[in-house]
Amino acid sequence: MEVDREDGRTPTMLRPLACSRTVLNRAHGSASWSQGDTKVLAAVYGPKAGTKKNENPEKASIEVIWKPKTGQIGKVVNDDGALLPCAINAACAALVDAGIPLKHLAVAICCCLAETGCVILDPTKLEEQKMKAFVYLVFPNSVLSVVQDSGPTNDEPMEHGIITSVTHGAMSVDDYFNCLKSGRAATAKLSNFLRSRLQNRLPSDLLGDT
Numbered sequence: 001m002e003v004d005r006e007d008g009r010t011p012t013m014l015r016p017l018a019c020s021r022t023v024l025n026r027a028h029g030s031a032s033w034s035q036g037d038t039k040v041l042a043a044v045y046g047p048k049a050g051t052k053k054n055e056n057p058e059k060a061s062i063e064v065i066w067k068p069k070t071g072q073i074g075k076v077v078n079d080d081g082a083l084l085p086c087a088i089n090a091a092c093a094a095l096v097d098a099g100i101p102l103k104h105l106a107v108a109i110c111c112c113l114a115e116t117g118c119v120i121l122d123p124t125k126l127e128e129q130k131m132k133a134f135v136y137l138v139f140p141n142s143v144l145s146v147v148q149d150s151g152p153t154n155d156e157p158m159e160h161g162i163i164t165s166v167t168h169g170a171m172s173v174d175d176y177f178n179c180l181k182s183g184r185a186a187t188a189k190l191s192n193f194l195r196s197r198l199q200n201r202l203p204s205d206l207l208g209d210t
Helices: 083-097 125-130 173-201
Strands: 017-021 029-035 038-045 071-078 106-113 119-121 133-140 164-168
Touching (some): 017 173, 038 083, 083 106, 083 133, 083 173, 106 173
Antiparallel strands (some): 017 029, 029 038, 038 071
C-alpha cells in the first residue's frame, strides 16, 4: 500500500540532487552535497606534502619523516531529512576532490518504513518523524571505481555488497530486506549522478568501464 507524500513524489522517487567540488579554498579537498533542502559541506585536510627547501645534495642531510595529519569534517548547512546519507555522499566527493586513494566510492540512501508497510526513499524531516522505522544504507558505487582491476570481492560482485547499515526503530526481517531491495535499486541513479559530477576531474585510467 502506497502513501501520499506532501511533495508529490512517489515512494521510490529521490529529491533533486546537487553536488559541487572545491567549494572551500583552504581545504585540500571539499564538496557540497544537496538532496532537496538538505545540504552538507565536507572538507578534507591532509596529508600535505612537505615544502621544497634549498638543498645541497653533496652535503650530509638528515631525513625526517613526519606523520601526516589528516581529517575529514562536515558542516550541516540545512537538515530537511536523510542527513547522514547526505553527509556520507558529501564526504566521498570531498575525498575524491582531495585526491585520496580509495578502493571504491560509496553511495548512501535513507529508506523509511511507513505504518502501512510501504517503503519510501529519501524522506524529508517531516516524513522521518512520521515513519515507523528507517534505515541508512551505504552501498559500493557499482558504476564508478577509482582503482584499476577492482573486481569482485570474495566471489561476490561489488554491486551486490553493502558497506554500512544503520537502523532506527523496529522492523521485521522481511521489511528490512524490502528496504534493502528498494535502496539498492535507487543507488543506480545516485551512482550515475556521482559519476557525472566526478569523471571530468578524474584521470581516465581511474574510471571504470562505461
